[in-house]
Amino acid sequence: xxxxxxxxxxxxxxxxxxxxxxxxxxxxxxxxxxxxxxxxxxxxxxxxxxxxxxxxxxxxxxxxxxxxxxxxxxxxxxxxxxxxxxxxxxxxxxxxxxxxxxxxxxxxxxxxxxxxxxxxxxxxxxxxxxxxxxxxxxxxxxxxxxxxxxxxxxxxxxxxxxxxxxxxxxxxxxxxxxxxxxxxxxxxxxxxxxxxxxxxxxxxxxxxxxxxxxxxxxxxxxxxxxxxxxxxxxxxxxxxxxxxxxxxxxxxxxxxxxxxxxxxxxxxxxxxxxxxxxxxxxxxxxxxxxxxxxxxxxxxxxxxxxxxxxxxxxxxxxxxxxxxxxxxxxxxx
Amino acid sequence: xxxxxxxxxxxxxxxxxxxxxxxxxxxxxxxxxxxxxxxxxxxxxxxxxxxxxxxxxxxxxxxxxxxxxxxxxxxxxxxxxxxxxxxxxxxxxxxxxxxxxxxxxxxxxxxxxxxxxxxxxxxxxxxxxxxxxxxxxxxxxxxxxxxxxxxxxxxxxxxxxxxxxxxxxxxxxxxxxxxxxxxxxxxxxxxxxxxxxxxxxxxxxxxxxxxxxxxxxxxxxxxxxxxxxxxxxxxxxxxxxxxxxxxxxxxxxxxxxxxxxxxxxxxxxxxxxxxxxxxxxxxxxxxxxxxxxxxxxxxxxxxxxxxxxxxxxxxxxxxxxxxxxxxxxxxxx
DNA sequence: CTGTTAGCGCTTTCAG
DNA sequence: CTGAAAGCGCTAACAG
Numbered sequence: 147x148x149x150x151x152x153x154x155x156x157x158x159x160x161x162x163x164x165x166x167x168x169x170x171x172x173x174x175x176x177x178x179x180x181x182x183x184x185x186x187x188x189x190x191x192x193x194x195x196x197x198x199x200x201x202x203x204x205x206x207x208x209x210x211x212x213x214x215x216x217x218x219x220x221x222x223x224x225x226x227x228x229x230x231x232x233x234x235x236x237x238x239x240x241x242x243x244x245x246x247x248x249x250x251x252x253x254x255x256x257x258x259x260x261x262x263x264x265x266x267x268x269x270x271x272x273x274x275x276x277x278x279x280x281x282x283x284x285x286x287x288x289x290x291x292x293x294x295x296x297x298x299x300x301x302x303x304x305x306x307x308x309x310x311x312x313x314x315x316x317x318x319x320x321x322x323x324x325x326x327x328x329x330x331x332x333x334x335x336x337x338x339x340x341x342x343x344x345x346x347x348x349x350x351x352x353x354x355x356x357x358x359x360x361x362x363x364x365x366x367x368x369x370x371x372x373x374x375x376x377x378x379x380x381x382x383x384x385x386x387x388x389x390x391x392x393x394x395x396x397x398x399x400x401x402x403x404x405x406x407x408x409x410x411x412x413x414x415x416x417x418x419x420x421x422x423x424x425x426x427x428x429x430x431x432x433x434x435x436x437x438x439x440x441x442x443x444x445x446x447x448x449x450x451x452x453x454x455x456x457x458x459x460x461x462x463x464x465x466x467x468x469x470x471x472x473x474x475x476x477x478x479x
Numbered sequence: 480x481x482x483x484x485x486x487x488x489x490x491x492x493x494x495x496x497x498x499x500x501x502x503x504x505x506x507x508x509x510x511x512x513x514x515x516x517x518x519x520x521x522x523x524x525x526x527x528x529x530x531x532x533x534x535x536x537x538x539x540x541x542x543x544x545x546x547x548x549x550x551x552x553x554x555x556x557x558x559x560x561x562x563x564x565x566x567x568x569x570x571x572x573x574x575x576x577x578x579x580x581x582x583x584x585x586x587x588x589x590x591x592x593x594x595x596x597x598x599x600x601x602x603x604x605x606x607x608x609x610x611x612x613x614x615x616x617x618x619x620x621x622x623x624x625x626x627x628x629x630x631x632x633x634x635x636x637x638x639x640x641x642x643x644x645x646x647x648x649x650x651x652x653x654x655x656x657x658x659x660x661x662x663x664x665x666x667x668x669x670x671x672x673x674x675x676x677x678x679x680x681x682x683x684x685x686x687x688x689x690x691x692x693x694x695x696x697x698x699x700x701x702x703x704x705x706x707x708x709x710x711x712x713x714x715x716x717x718x719x720x721x722x723x724x725x726x727x728x729x730x731x732x733x734x735x736x737x738x739x740x741x742x743x744x745x746x747x748x749x750x751x752x753x754x755x756x757x758x759x760x761x762x763x764x765x766x767x768x769x770x771x772x773x774x775x776x777x778x779x780x781x782x783x784x785x786x787x788x789x790x791x792x793x794x795x796x797x798x799x800x801x802x803x804x805x806x807x808x809x810x811x812x
Numbered sequence: 813c814t815g816t817t818a819g820c821g822c823t824t825t826c827a828g
Numbered sequence: 829c830t831g832a833a834a835g836c837g838c839t840a841a842c843a844g
Binding site: 483485495496499500502503526527529532533534535689747785 | 820822823825
């Protein structure tokens with residue numbers, strides 16, 4: 147058995163209270179402090195977080211609910227969340243929703259059962275009903291990447307519409323007018339990015355051709371299919387905006403199957419600067435999200451909420467994006 | 480406050496012991512069972528896992544130590560581990576070692592502090608000293624993907640040497656004799672795969688040319704550099720075996736920068752059928768690991784060890800691999 | 813600053 | 829099968 151606070155008591159002759167106080171950073175006579183420290187070392191004592199949790203009602207653990215742990219985007223976010231949390235002495239319990247709202251709901255309950263101090267959620271959809279039980283249990287929740295429809299939770303994200311707007315504006319500024327989009331309309335970020343595309347096009351006085359907007363699921367498969375569709379049009383777009391990582395992958399694959407070249411025959415603008423971008427030739431222009439800040443801010447905000455204890459008004463932290471230039475956009479007349 | 484077992488006691492008039500027994504699946508008179516169930520429903524009672532953990536000394540949580548959560552390979556493994564564990568009622572606490580043995584060691588202690596029931600480790604290296612403290616604390620450990628040098632822990636993995644042997648054999652069977660390898664020698668799997676390459680080449684009576692073996696770090700950057708080196712040789716290899724995912728990515732990128740085509744000018748054999756393979760053209764031939772089985776077996780074995788409680792002899796589970804055929808290997812004279 | 817005394821919510825003897 | 833009582837390891841009042 148591991149040593150307990152009682153063993154320290156025997157060893158030092160001090161009371162439990164004094165030792166506990168020391169353990170929690172309270173003031174103790176230098177003499178006693180030394181005794182305690184010596185005993186701790188000798189007995190290899192370590193506090194039992196479980197016992198502590200039982201009385202303080204805090205576990206120093208936060209739950210992370212990810213719609214998918216298979217996506218690199220989320221893996222990167224998880225790393226940043228984890229690093230921030232670890233620095234603060236918190237552990238994280240990661241649950242994979244497998245893109246399924248039912249599993250998500252199960253996971254919320256699982257985490258509540260584990261008495262996590264808070265939850266960072268990358269929700270499956272903006273329909274965040276499953277998180278309501280957390281709210282009921284007064285466990286703070288911070289959403290990441292995707293907000294809740296009725297804005298009842300804190301949220302850290304980017305302005306997807308604006309980011310897309312800027313990306314398309316970039317293409318327009320390079321002389322493109324026939325701009326297509328391959329876009330996932332099945333989830334929030336894709337829909338917002340599509341809005342930004344439309345806005346930029348309309349402002350520039352470009353016609354929004356229906357056949358230039360390929361929309362489908364958030365997947366490589368659809369990216370492939372959507373791009374294939376655009377490429378087979380009689381009047382091909384001169385540039386295509388791909389609204390996310392998976393879609394961009396599929397789209398590039400589709401392009402590779404043809405004899406067309408980027409940027410000579412078609413310009414491309416992607417989203418998310420992840421590992422994949424290194425292997426695609428030519429280097430893609432793309433919208434870059436501040437992944438590190440997103441993870442860190444989410445952790446920071448959650449810890450703040452946990453610390454304050456009280457329910458406050460939900461807030462949103464909206465971070466900026468930038469365009470990383472590659473070699474995939476040609477300037478045209 | 481949430482309802483406690485005491486509230487159930489008041490509600491039903493039964494004793495704590497009876498209720499606890501019911502909660503743990505013991506036999507209780509039908510009449511009492513109904514009373515308890517009614518009270519539980521009415522009070523929305525849920526057992527407090529923390530309190531239970533304090534007395535049973537089990538948390539129903541396992542720690543997962545991943546050398547990197549950014550890699551897709553690990554993301555996929557994590558999903559399978561998580562699913563298996565969740566089904567068994569276990570949660571997982573994931574720690575990211577960031578490829579750093581020091582952080583790994585810190586994480587082990589963190590997990591022990593959290594009193595996890597067991598640990599699944601994807602270790603940074605085969606030097607598993609950091610895990611010894613877990614052993615000391617009698618917390619079972621199962622290694623995944625990479626074994627420990629002195630075989631003191633259970634391990635679930637593939638036979639890397641054999642898998643590579645088969646891959647190279649495949650190339651040989653297609654008439655290739657000048658086969659190069661781009662290989663990460665900084666970690667276990669890469670070294671083993673290199674051994675398999677050598678073995679196959681030697682058995683086939685092929686000369687092991689030093690200049691055909693580009694070895695370096697486990698990274699996209701090195702994949703790029705290594706492949707570039709092979710491609711610039713006066714007498715280029717006719718086929719190249721890329722020993723892992725990252726290296727393969729970099730290598731393909733290097734090929735894309737040249738005017739050479741696969742498989743006309745050079746044949747390729749990769750490793751790991753992950754998302755990336757869908758975007759590479761032509762479709763790569765590659766060695767496929769049974770990711771799902773690996774995650775599941777690791778979870779299964781760990782739960783078994785947790786259940787039995789006693790220290791048993793370390794065992795290894797070595798799973799088979801197969802070659803997934805694509806369009807990247809040409810048959811030559 | 814230190815010690816005493818109660819618990820946190822649950823399981824687990826041990827009688828009955 | 830059920831109940832009373834003890835205790836897991838720790839913190840938190842409250843006196844002193």
